[in-house]
Amino acid sequence: MKTVLVPGSLEELNQKRGSSAKIKRVIVGEPTTELTSVIVDVPWSDAFTFGCGIDAITGSSMSSALEPFLPIPSEIKSSTESYRFVQDESDLIQEIGAAASGSYNIQGVTVSAKSDYLNKIEFSGVTTSLVATYEATYDGYDEADGYYLTHTAKNFIKDPPQFRSMFGDYFVSGVKRVSSFVAVYKCTAQSYEDLNSFKGSIGASAPEVFSAEASASFERKAEEHHVAISVEVVMSGYEGDPPTATTPAETLKALEWFKKHEQGRYFQAKLYHYSMIDPTYPRTIRIDPQVFVDLRILYLTLWEVRVLYANVPSAYQTRYQNMYYNLDIGLPANQNVLATDQQKRDDFQQEATILLNLLKDVFSLMDFYLGVKDLVSTEPKQGQKIEEDATRPSWKYGLKSGSGAIFVDNTEQRYKQDYNGPGWNQHTFVFDDPTKLIVCWEVIANRNDGKNGSWMKVVDQILLTGYAAVHVSSAYDRGTDWSLRVYYVNAEDYPFGDK
Numbered sequence: 001m002k003t004v005l006v007p008g009s010l011e012e013l014n015q016k017r018g019s020s021a022k023i024k025r026v027i028v029g030e031p032t033t034e035l036t037s038v039i040v041d042v043p044w045s046d047a048f049t050f051g052c053g054i055d056a057i058t059g060s061s062m063s064s065a066l067e068p069f070l071p072i073p074s075e076i077k078s079s080t081e082s083y084r085f086v087q088d089e090s091d092l093i094q095e096i097g098a099a100a101s102g103s104y105n106i107q108g109v110t111v112s113a114k115s116d117y118l119n120k121i122e123f124s125g126v127t128t129s130l131v132a133t134y135e136a137t138y139d140g141y142d143e144a145d146g147y148y149l150t151h152t153a154k155n156f157i158k159d160p161p162q163f164r165s166m167f168g169d170y171f172v173s174g175v176k177r178v179s180s181f182v183a184v185y186k187c188t189a190q191s192y193e194d195l196n197s198f199k200g201s202i203g204a205s206a207p208e209v210f211s212a213e214a215s216a217s218f219e220r221k222a223e224e225h226h227v228a229i230s231v232e233v234v235m236s237g238y239e240g241d242p243p244t245a246t247t248p249a250e251t252l253k254a255l256e257w258f259k260k261h262e263q264g265r266y267f268q269a270k271l272y273h274y275s276m277i278d279p280t281y282p283r284t285i286r287i288d289p290q291v292f293v294d295l296r297i298l299y300l301t302l303w304e305v306r307v308l309y310a311n312v313p314s315a316y317q318t319r320y321q322n323m324y325y326n327l328d329i330g331l332p333a334n335q336n337v338l339a340t341d342q343q344k345r346d347d348f349q350q351e352a353t354i355l356l357n358l359l360k361d362v363f364s365l366m367d368f369y370l371g372v373k374d375l376v377s378t379e380p381k382q383g384q385k386i387e388e389d390a391t392r393p394s395w396k397y398g399l400k401s402g403s404g405a406i407f408v409d410n411t412e413q414r415y416k417q418d419y420n421g422p423g424w425n426q427h428t429f430v431f432d433d434p435t436k437l438i439v440c441w442e443v444i445a446n447r448n449d450g451k452n453g454s455w456m457k458v459v460d461q462i463l464l465t466g467y468a469a470v471h472v473s474s475a476y477d478r479g480t481d482w483s484l485r486v487y488y489v490n491a492e493d494y495p496f497g498d499k
Contacts (some may be wrong), residue, residue, distance in 0.1 A: 005363045010066050014487075017066065024142045030286060030346060031095075031286075031287065031288035031289070032284045032287070033054055033104075033283060033284065033285055033287050033288070033289045033291075033292065034284050035104070035169055035170075035273055035283045035284070035285060036103075036273070036274070036283075037272070037273050037275060037276055037283065038270065038271065038276070039106070039170065039270070039271040040141075040268070040270050041176075041268045042103065042106060042107050042268060042270070042271055043059070043112035043113070043114050043115065043243035043265055043267075043268060043269075043362075044103070044112065044266040044268055044269050044467070045107065045110065045112070045269075046052030047061040047150045047271055048061060048172050048266075049061075049172065049176040050063050050066070050068075050069060050070065050071060050144075050172055050173075050175075050374060051064040051065075051067075051068065051069060051147075051172060051173075052065035052086065052171065052172050052264075053166075053168035053169075053170070053171050053433065054106055054165040054168050054169065054170040054171065054172065054271055054338075055067060055168040055169060055366075056103075056104040056105060056165075056168070056169040056170065056209060056285060056332075056498035057104070057105055057169075057285065057287055057339045057340065058105060058335070058336035058337070058339065059104075059105040059106050059107065059109075059335050059336060060168070060225065061168075061335050062166070062167060062168040063167055064150075064167070064171065064172065065149055065150060065152075065153035065163070065166070065167035065274065066147055066149060066150065066156075067147075067148045067149070067150055067164075068155070068342070069147065070075055070143065070144070070146040071143050071144050071174050071175060072140040072142060072143065073138070073142045073177075074140050074141070074142055074177070075138075076139040076140075076390055077136055077137065077139065077140065077264070078136075078137060078139060078282060078365075079134065079135065079136045079139050080133075080134075080136070080137070080331070081132070081133065081134050081208065081210055081402070082132075082133045082137050082207055083130065083131070083132050083133075083205075083206035083207065083209065083210075084131055084206050085128055085129070085131075085206050086121050086123055086128070086129045086130075086131060086269070087123055087128045087129075087134075087139055087199075088123060089275065089304075089360075092121065092123070092293045092304065092307060093300070093304065094305045094306060095118065095121065095131065096300060096307070097114040097116060097300070097411070099114055099117070099160055100112075100114075100115040100299070100300075102117065102299060102419075102492065104292050104295075104320055105191075105292065105335065105339050106170075106200070106271070107296055108295070108296065108299040108385065109299045109302060109331060109332050109335055110332055110475075112238075113180065113236040113258060114129060114180070114236075114267065114268070114482070115303075116234050116236070116396050117131070117142070117182040117184055117232075117234040118303065118306070118307055119306060119307060119418075120184040120186075120232040120234065121184055121307055121308045121316045121451060122186050122311050123311075124311075124367065124370065125192050125195070125366070125367040125370040125371065126188060126189045126190070126192060126194075126195050126361065126370050127186060127187065127188045127189070127195070128187050128199070129185065129186055129187070129197065130184070130185040130187065130206055130207070130209065131183075131184055131185075132182070132183045132184075132206075132209050132210055133180070133181070133182050133183075134180075134181040134182075134183065134255060134258070134259075135178055135179065135180050135181070136237075136259075136262050136264065137177070137178045137264075138174065138177045138178070140176070141173075141174035141175060141176050141270045142174055142176070142177065143173060143174035143270065144159055144173070144174075144427070145417065145483050147171070147173060147272065147276070147277055148234075148277075149277060149278070149471060151166060151197050153166075153427070157278055157281055159493065160281060161279075163274070163315065163356055164285075165272070168331060169273060169274070169417060170271035170272060170274070171271065171272055171274065172269050172270075172271060173270050173271065173272040173276075174270040174439075175266045175267075175268070175269055175270070175431040176237070176266075176267055176268040176269075176270070177237075177265060177266060177267060178237060178264055178265070178266065178268070179236065179238060179258070179263060180234075180235070180236040180237060180267065181234075181235050181236075181254075181255055181258045181262075182187040182233070182234045182235075183209075183226050183231055183232070183233045183245070183251050183255075184229075184231065184232050184233075185209065185210065185229055185231050185241060185248070185251075186228065186229070186230045186231070186232070186277045186486075187222060187227050187228075187229055188229075188230075189225065189226060189227045189228075189291055190227075190364030191226075191374045192322055192370065192371065193374065194225050194226045194227060195225075195227065195320050197225050198221060198222060198225035201221045201225060202218070202221060203226070207494075210252070210461045212252060215248045215249070215251075215252055218248065218249050219249075222331075222396055224418065224475060229247070229248060229289065229421075230246060231246055231247060231248060231250070231251045232246070232248070233245045233251060233254055235258055236267070237260045237262055237263055237264060237265035238258055238262050239261050240262060240352075241259050241264050242254060242257060242258065242261075243257055244435050250484055251496070254287050261308065261318035262300065271320045271455050287339060288408055291339050291342075291345075294345060294349070295338060295345070297349070298331075298338070298345065298348060299399070300353060301349065301353060301356055302327055302328070302331055302352055302353040304356055304431060305327060305328075305329060305355055305356050305359065306354055308356070308359040308360070308362075308363070309324050309359060309364075311379075312359060312362045312363075312497060313362075313495045314367055314495075315492075316359075316362050316495070317420055318367070320355060320358060320359070322345040323351065323354075323355045323358075324355065325349060326351065327352055327355065330348070331348050331352075332400050333397075334348070342408050361404065361405035363402075363403070363492060364404045364405050364406060365405060365406060365496075366496050368402045368406050368439070369464070369494050369496045370400050370496070371399055371400050372439045372440075372462060372463055373463075375398050375399065375463060376431065376461060376464065378395050378397055379457065379461065379462060379463060380456070380457055381457070382456075382457055382459060382460050383456055383457075383458065384457065385454050385456050386454060386455055386456060386457055387453075387454045388445040388448075388451075388452040388454060388455070389450045390448060390450035390452065392445075392446055392447055393444065393448040394442055394444045394445065395439075395442065395443045395455075396439060396440065396442040397440065397441055397442075397462070397463060398438070398439050398440030399439055399485065400439070400440035400441055400442075401487075406489070407489065408439060408440070408487050408488070409487070409489070410440075410485055410487040410488070411431070411486055411488075412483055412484070412485040412486075412495060413429045413431075413483065413484050413487070414446070414482070414483045415427040415429070415472060415477075415481070415482050416446070416480070416481040416482075417474065417479055417480050417481070418479040419477070419478060419479040420479075421459070422476075422477050423431060423477070424453075424473050424474050424475075424476060425453075425473070425474040425478075425479065425480050426472065426473045426474070427472050427473075427482070428458065428469060428470070428471045428472075429468070429469065429470045429471075429472065429482075429484035430467075430468070430469050431467065431484070431488075432466065432467050432468075433467040433471070433488070434466040434467075434491070435466065435490065435491055435492070436466050436489065436490065436491055436492070437465070437466060437488060437489050437491040437494050438462055438463055438464065438465055438466065438467075438468055438486055438488050439464070439465060439486075439488060439489055440463075440486075440487035440489070441462050441463070441468055441470075441485065441486050441487065442451075442484070442485040442486075442487075443455050443472075443482065443483075443484055444468060444482065444483040444485060445481075445482060446481040446482065446483055447480070447481045451475055451478055452478075452479065452480055452481060452482065453470065453472065453474040453475045453480045453482075454472070454473050454475075455468070455470055455472045455473070455474045455482065456471050457469070457470055457471075458471045459469065466491060467484055468484070470484050472484075
C-alpha cells in the first residue's frame with residue numbers, strides 16, 4: 001500500500017511529545033512513504049556539495065549521480081529585520097521550529113548557522129529574551145539551468161533499489177546565500193513585578209531595537225523598571241574581524257559594521273528528488289511515514305533540552321551532564337540508524353523526555369525561589385515590635401507550598417507560659433540548619449485574645465536563609481502562648497542565589 005506523509009502542525013507535534021504511549025496501528029501490506037519532489041530551506045551542511053546525493057532515511061550525504069555543475073548566482077539582494085520575544089516554553093518551541101527545521105531525517109538535529117543563536121536564549125520568571133534579526137538575502141536559490149545524470153547513474157536509475165543505495169533519494173540542486181545578524185537581548189529584572197511592568201511599558205509588539213531611537217527608548221524603559229540588559233550577537237556571512245557587542249549601543253555599532261562587511265554565505269539548500277530528472281523514478285520508500293513524525297518530535301525534544309540545559313545553574317549542569325552528553329553527542333552520532341532502529345529511537349526519546357522533564361523541574365524550582373525572593377521585602381524590620389491583637393491570629397511571610405517538583409516541609413516550635421508573677425514571660429525561637437532554605441515563616445498567637453503580648457524578628461533576614469530567630473514576649477503580668485512555624489526546602493536544590 002502507499003501512504004502519503006502529511007506533516008502535522010507544530011502544535012500537534014507538541015501534543016504528541018507529551019505522551020509516552022505508542023500508538024499501535026495495523027497496516028495491511030508494507031508501509032511506504034511518498035517523498036516530496038522538492039525540499040527547500042534545508043540548513044546548509046559542511047558535508048553538502050552541489051549535486052551530492054542525500055538519503056532521506058539516514059540523512060547521510062552520498063556520491064553524486066550528476067554531471068558537475070555550478071549554480072548561476074542570483075544578483076538581486078534584499079534585507080529584512082524581525083523582532084520577537086521568547087518568554088516561555090511555547091515561544092521557545094516556535095523559535096526552534098523555525099530555526100532548526102528538517103524534513104524526513106535530513107538535518108533538524110545538527111547545529112547550523114541558522115540555529116546557532118538558540119542556546120543564547122534565556123527566560124524565567126524574571127528574565128525574557130528579545131531576539132532581533134537582520135538578514136541580507138539573495139533572492140531565490142542559486143541553481144543550474146539543467147541537471148544531467150552521469151553515464152554510470154543512467155545505467156542504474158532503472159534499478160531503483162541499487163540506484164538509491166549508491167546515490168540516495170535527493171541531490172543538492174541549489175543554495176540560498178544569506179548574511180545573518182542575530183542579537184539576543186537578555187532582559188533580567190529584580191522581581192516578577194518589575195519584569196511585568198517593563199513588559200507592559202513596551203506593549204504587545206517587540207520593539208524594533210535596530211533603530212537608534214527605538215533602542216534608546218528600550219534602554220530607558222528598562223532602566224525605569226530596574227531591568228538589566230545584556231546582548232549576545234551571532235553573525236554569519238561576513239569578512240573581517242567584527243567588533244564586540246554586549247550592550248544595545250554596541251550592538252547598533254556592530255550591526256552598522258556588519259552591513260558594510262556582510263557577504264552572503266551558503267545558508268540553505270534546495271534538494272531535488274531524482275524524479276525531477278527522470279519522472280519514472282519512484283518517489284516511494286519502504287518506511288512508515290510515522291517514523292518521520294517520531295523523528296521530528298525527537299529532534300524538537302533534543303533542541304528544547306539543549307536550550308534549557310544551557311540556562312540552568314552549573315550545579316544542575318554537573319548533575320545532569322552525563323545524560324545531556326549522551327543525547328547531545330549520542331543522538332546526532334546515531335542519526336543514520338534512527339529511522340530503521342525503532343528500539344534505539346524509542347530509547348533516545350525516553351531519555352530525552354526524562355531529561356527534559358528534569359530540566360523543567362529546575363525551572364519550576366527557580367520560579368518558586370524567585371517568588372519567595374520577591375517577598376523578602378515584606379518581612380518586618382529587625383527589632384520591629386509587633387503587638388498581638390484579637391483581630392489577627394498569625395503573621396505569615398513567604399510561600400509555604402508549591403506544585404510539581406516543589407516539596408516544602410515544616411517544623412513548629414511553641415512557647416506557652418501561664419501567669420507566674422509580675423513581669424514578662426519571654427522566649428526566643430531559633431531555627432538553624434544550613435542545609436535548609438526557609439521559604440516561609442509564620443508567627444502564631446495561639447491565645448488570640450488581644451492579650452498575648454508581642455513579637456519581633458531579631459535577625460536581618462529569614463527568607464532564603466537557613467536561620468530564623470524570633471523573640472516573643474507576654475504582656476506585663478500576663479501569661480502567653482506563641483508558636484513559630486518554619487517552612488523549608490533542601491538548600492542544595494535551590495542554587496539560584498545569582499538569579
